[in-house]
Amino acid sequence: MRRTRGLHRKQRQKVPFPTVALVGYTNAGKSTLFNRLTGSEVFAKDLLFATLDTTQRTIRLPQGRPAIIADTVGFISDLPHELVESFRATLEEVGEADLILHVRDIASADTDAQAADVESVLQQIEIPEGKTRRVLEVWNKIDLLDGDAREAVLGQAERQQRDGTAVAVSAWTGEGVESLRETIARLIDDDPETRVTLAPDQGEALAWLYEHGRVTDRETDELGRTHVAVRLHPAALGRFERLYPDLAG
Numbered sequence: 001m002r003r004t005r006g007l008h009r010k011q012r013q014k015v016p017f018p019t020v021a022l023v024g025y026t027n028a029g030k031s032t033l034f035n036r037l038t039g040s041e042v043f044a045k046d047l048l049f050a051t052l053d054t055t056q057r058t059i060r061l062p063q064g065r066p067a068i069i070a071d072t073v074g075f076i077s078d079l080p081h082e083l084v085e086s087f088r089a090t091l092e093e094v095g096e097a098d099l100i101l102h103v104r105d106i107a108s109a110d111t112d113a114q115a116a117d118v119e120s121v122l123q124q125i126e127i128p129e130g131k132t133r134r135v136l137e138v139w140n141k142i143d144l145l146d147g148d149a150r151e152a153v154l155g156q157a158e159r160q161q162r163d164g165t166a167v168a169v170s171a172w173t174g175e176g177v178e179s180l181r182e183t184i185a186r187l188i189d190d191d192p193e194t195r196v197t198l199a200p201d202q203g204e205a206l207a208w209l210y211e212h213g214r215v216t217d218r219e220t221d222e223l224g225r226t227h228v229a230v231r232l233h234p235a236a237l238g239r240f241e242r243l244y245p246d247l248a249g
């Protein structure tokens, strides 16, 4: 299992999109949120990535930025022995994610104890070199709250959303999910900016950049050349350099 996962991961590293992993206590609403975020969107691209199983899909973030989102098994405190291996594989996968979404059932009386359990598991995850542990808490099931409890949770979430540490949602009704998308995009939008100059006949390369990165600036000069500033995931930049060797710089 672990070896197979390792192979999957190696292949997946070729996928030039940032990855987001959903973690959380069993029943927190991870799978519901996963479905809500991915919706019925089926990208032709997903069909190309044979390594993507049903728990991994491509999502489009605001500004058209693609990301891979992965659902995972729930974290529970007493893990049956036979699950430990597959759980370890899950943790390795989570460690490599660009962003971890910690989904919490904020309406549960046990929400704080559950969060503490999940955090202690997250602390044990080894983060590969060159990556930082970035966790966004998703306070789910706000549709179950009303009155003062709802006000308190929404108020606290609004403050924390500004520094990118928590967002309140209902995966069930969809409330807050758009803000969640924006926060995810903001948190993983730290790809380095690359500048590329394209000749007038290089529209194909330009289309590739729009498809795989986020174009932040574009200008055409008097010679008809297009100067593009684009934020690209390092893996996407590598691919661009192989596809268009004389352009990247």
Ligand SMILES: Nc1nc2c(ncn2[C@@H]2O[C@H](COP(=O)(O)OP(=O)(O)O)[C@@H](O)[C@H]2O)c(=O)[nH]1
Pocket: 024, 025, 026, 027, 028, 029, 030, 031, 032, 033, 074, 140, 141, 142, 143, 144, 169, 170, 171, 172, 173
């Ligand atoms: N009321 C409400 N129920 C939810 C919400 N999200 C998930 N659920 C329910 O919570 C239960 C567990 O959800 P699931 O997505 O399977 O949780 P997972 O174990 O974390 O994947 C299911 O019965 C869902 O319908 C929500 O936002 N509001």
Ligand SMILES: [Mg+2]
Pocket: 030, 031, 032, 072, 073, 074
């Ligand atoms: Mg689930």
